[in-house]
Amino acid sequence: MRGQALKGHLDLLLLAVIADGPKHGYAVIEELRLRSDEAFDLPEGTVYPALHRLEKADYLSSGWSETQGRRRRTYTLTKRGSAALGEQRESWNDFSQAIGQVLKGVPWPSTP
Amino acid sequence: MRGQALKGHLDLLLLAVIADGPKHGYAVIEELRLRSDEAFDLPEGTVYPALHRLEKADYLSSGWSETQGRRRRTYTLTKRGSAALGEQRESWNDFSQAIGQVLKGVPWPSTP
DNA sequence: ATCTACCCATAGTAATACTAGGTGTCAAGT
DNA sequence: ACTTGACACCTAGTATTACTATGGGTAGAT
Numbered sequence A, B: 001m002r003g004q005a006l007k008g009h010l011d012l013l014l015l016a017v018i019a020d021g022p023k024h025g026y027a028v029i030e031e032l033r034l035r036s037d038e039a040f041d042l043p044e045g046t047v048y049p050a051l052h053r054l055e056k057a058d059y060l061s062s063g064w065s066e067t068q069g070r071r072r073r074t075y076t077l078t079k080r081g082s083a084a085l086g087e088q089r090e091s092w093n094d095f096s097q098a099i100g101q102v103l104k105g106v107p108w109p110s111t112p
Numbered sequence C: 001a002t003c004t005a006c007c008c009a010t011a012g013t014a015a016t017a018c019t020a021g022g023t024g025t026c027a028a029g030t
Numbered sequence D: 001a002c003t004t005g006a007c008a009c010c011t012a013g014t015a016t017t018a019c020t021a022t023g024g025g026t027a028g029a030t
Helices: A010-019 A025-035 A044-056 A079-104 B010-019 B025-035 B044-056 B079-104
Strands: A060-067 A070-077 B060-067 B070-077
Touching: A010 A025, A010 A044, A010 A070, A010 A079, A010 B079, A025 A044, A025 A070, A025 B079, A044 A060, A044 A070, A070 A079, A079 B010, A079 B025, A079 B079, B010 B025, B010 B044, B010 B070, B010 B079, B025 B044, B025 B070, B044 B060, B044 B070, B070 B079
Parallel strands: none
Antiparallel strands: A060 A070, B060 B070
């Protein structure tokens, strides 16, 4: 899948996987790939800046840890982040339903 | 609904409504509003440039007509446009399903 | 006369996902 | 000893794109 289709929905995905439990960036990428059945394989250059953005917006908080010589920045969902997740989830539902309605009337190309 | 969530999926919507039959820009906006049950109420500044883009990409062709003193530019889906619609529709299905899968595991906030 | 609906257009802005690079650790293979 | 690949982080710059704001014009109703 072309990744750029993510536009506007990346935050929802990131918040969703972190809602499941605190995670560091690399783990977020892996988790997203797993849960989406390989559909989402996001480049680091997409995820890290987005996490910074979400932290700045107070949707996530972070802390450093050192695990066997590797430094990790682990992100946790804040209260605001949890609320945002709920809202974004609803708006995703509305959005996808609306698209579905528009598409409903359109016939698929003839496949005899 | 906040319109900017459209990012990356506007073309699909435009192609879809025009696939139903040739339409001019203003009619596209109306049709989209109707079919989406008011969810999509796109500003003209969004739609017109997008139509130009799609025509440039040879997904649409256009022609002017004059109806009771009003000039209209009517767009018709090209063969390439029809193919693109099919592809974008499939990729929308994959995309929305993938989002659904990611969201599946996440519990909604406690609503007692 | 003015307002609203109809109908088109463009310039500039903001947001954001991505490309392309960079830093460094550790384990396994050669 | 060296290289490769997985792990783990980061940023600068680019491209795309939906939107805001604005402008032009016609027709019909109040």
